Amino acid sequence: MNHTEKLDLLCKSIKDKVAKKAAVTFEKSSVSHFVPNPDDPRFKREKINIRDFNEILSIDTENNTCTAESGVTFEKLVAATLEHGLIPKCVPELRTITIGGAVSGCSVESMSYKFGGFHDSCTEYETVTSDGNIVICSENENSDIFHLLHNSFGTLGVITSLKFKLIKAKPYVKMNYVVKNTIEEYRDFLAESMSSNEIDFIDGIVFGPDHFTACLGIMTDEVPYLSSYQGTEIYHRSVQTKNQDYMKIQDYFFRYDHDCHWLTETIPPLTLKPVRKLFGRWFLGSTNLIKWSKRLRYIMKMKRRPEVVVDVFIPGKNFVPFLEWYKSDFSFYPLWVVPYRYPEVYPWINPQFAEGMGDDNLIIDFAVYGKKNNNPNLDYSKLLEDKVYELNGVKTLISRNHYTEKRFWEIYNEPAYSDVKKRMDPAGLFLDIYSKFNNQK
Numbered sequence: 001m002n003h004t005e006k007l008d009l010l011c012k013s014i015k016d017k018v019a020k021k022a023a024v025t026f027e028k029s030s031v032s033h034f035v036p037n038p039d040d041p042r043f044k045r046e047k048i049n050i051r052d053f054n055e056i057l058s059i060d061t062e063n064n065t066c067t068a069e070s071g072v073t074f075e076k077l078v079a080a081t082l083e084h085g086l087i088p089k090c091v092p093e094l095r096t097i098t099i100g101g102a103v104s105g106c107s108v109e110s111m112s113y114k115f116g117g118f119h120d121s122c123t124e125y126e127t128v129t130s131d132g133n134i135v136i137c138s139e140n141e142n143s144d145i146f147h148l149l150h151n152s153f154g155t156l157g158v159i160t161s162l163k164f165k166l167i168k169a170k171p172y173v174k175m176n177y178v179v180k181n182t183i184e185e186y187r188d189f190l191a192e193s194m195s196s197n198e199i200d201f202i203d204g205i206v207f208g209p210d211h212f213t214a215c216l217g218i219m220t221d222e223v224p225y226l227s228s229y230q231g232t233e234i235y236h237r238s239v240q241t242k243n244q245d246y247m248k249i250q251d252y253f254f255r256y257d258h259d260c261h262w263l264t265e266t267i268p269p270l271t272l273k274p275v276r277k278l279f280g281r282w283f284l285g286s287t288n289l290i291k292w293s294k295r296l297r298y299i300m301k302m303k304r305r306p307e308v309v310v311d312v313f314i315p316g317k318n319f320v321p322f323l324e325w326y327k328s329d330f331s332f333y334p335l336w337v338v339p340y341r342y343p344e345v346y347p348w349i350n351p352q353f354a355e356g357m358g359d360d361n362l363i364i365d366f367a368v369y370g371k372k373n374n375n376p377n378l379d380y381s382k383l384l385e386d387k388v389y390e391l392n393g394v395k396t397l398i399s400r401n402h403y404t405e406k407r408f409w410e411i412y413n414e415p416a417y418s419d420v421k422k423r424m425d426p427a428g429l430f431l432d433i434y435s436k437f438n439n440q441k
């Protein structure tokens, strides 16, 4: 089926759902990178099938751009662009995150300190509204829709294809791991690294209250040896024991995938070499791990609450206060750290709220993967959400959310969202962003 035929089918199926007056979510061919929650109402909703939107439509090696359907995974994309010596400007670390999902959610990775999120490298989206119209949007055409689709989580229509920029790549990455012992030293070292022209990738891992590691990557053509973290070796553990490393660039991009960052630490047998060797192909890798956690969601229901798995964006100016609070009140390690410079305040953020974010356009993505949350008197997910709000940060919506409607719209730009929502979803098919994510236990 070609792209036009897929679009025709999609428009038809949207009309059917509108006739049924169903509220919908999307059925993709790859797993959803949403933290499985047994009470998630999305499991029960009608689905619109976008499984076939999986093709790379063109790679323009003169202008370094790519046009691809929204369900293309970053694993497939990187393999195709590398054939031309090119890579996307943002490659989220899990193999099967899709380009449509990366725009609709919020994607970050170790080039974000230079290039922002994946949306910031996109130049055009093709979308379908709930009345079955195709709308093209870009910086120059329907630019409000273009920018509001970012972080709209599928509530403003279906993105069917995307055009985005690519950059030149080298085949390998050399890693340097630098350890700092205080929050201030760490902040200063990351700032210094961000202003260096010699570094291509920056992220970090906090292993404990006085163990802060910066992971600095440089693309290179030659290597003395190669490491791989797609088998028995565990990437985040290697960072604790090495001060240098070398990987193929595609292995670098997906270095956290095999252990889904460090979620396997919550299932200790999966960190043992013999188990990894014998059973790894069924259990390891983000896709397997997410599938298993969905299958086991009824068992998860026996827990008081699911583990805390979430990314939060903290304004750069609050780096130290956040980490000091984290050390005293949250204290769960490792903690992932990704500096992220955005080109301008995203229009989906309430402009008043954005005023408190500082004027250096820098946020730090801190990601928590697997803190136990069984204390009867304290919900750590809510505690974190409240602290992030207090520090003028934004919590991503990928797991449990606790906002009141009032607080939610203090953070998100309601007038801009409602205006685009009316045009993109006149039939009310795609749910409203507050109610889609804020009615879970």
Ligand SMILES: Cc1cc2nc3c(=O)[nH]c(=O)nc-3n(C[C@H](O)[C@H](O)[C@H](O)COP(=O)(O)OP(=O)(O)OC[C@H]3O[C@@H](n4cnc5c(N)ncnc54)[C@H](O)[C@@H]3O)c2cc1C
Binding pocket: 025, 026, 028, 031, 032, 033, 034, 035, 050, 070, 071, 091, 092, 093, 094, 096, 097, 098, 099, 100, 101, 102, 103, 104, 105, 106, 107, 108, 109, 152, 153, 154, 155, 157, 158, 159, 160, 260, 309, 398
């Ligand atoms: C455990 C875990 C680890 C993560 N690690 C990283 C990471 O390392 N780096 C990073 O950048 N991000 C990470 N994320 C976040 C991830 O990038 C976002 O959750 C992203 O939105 C997932 O995209 P997906 O392709 O899996 O889409 P889904 O999870 O299926 O969908 C995400 C949202 O986008 C909507 N959507 C999907 N496709 C479309 C479309 N074609 N049109 C319109 N709406 C659509 C869906 O309705 C949904 O609301 C992680 C998330 C989890 C749960």
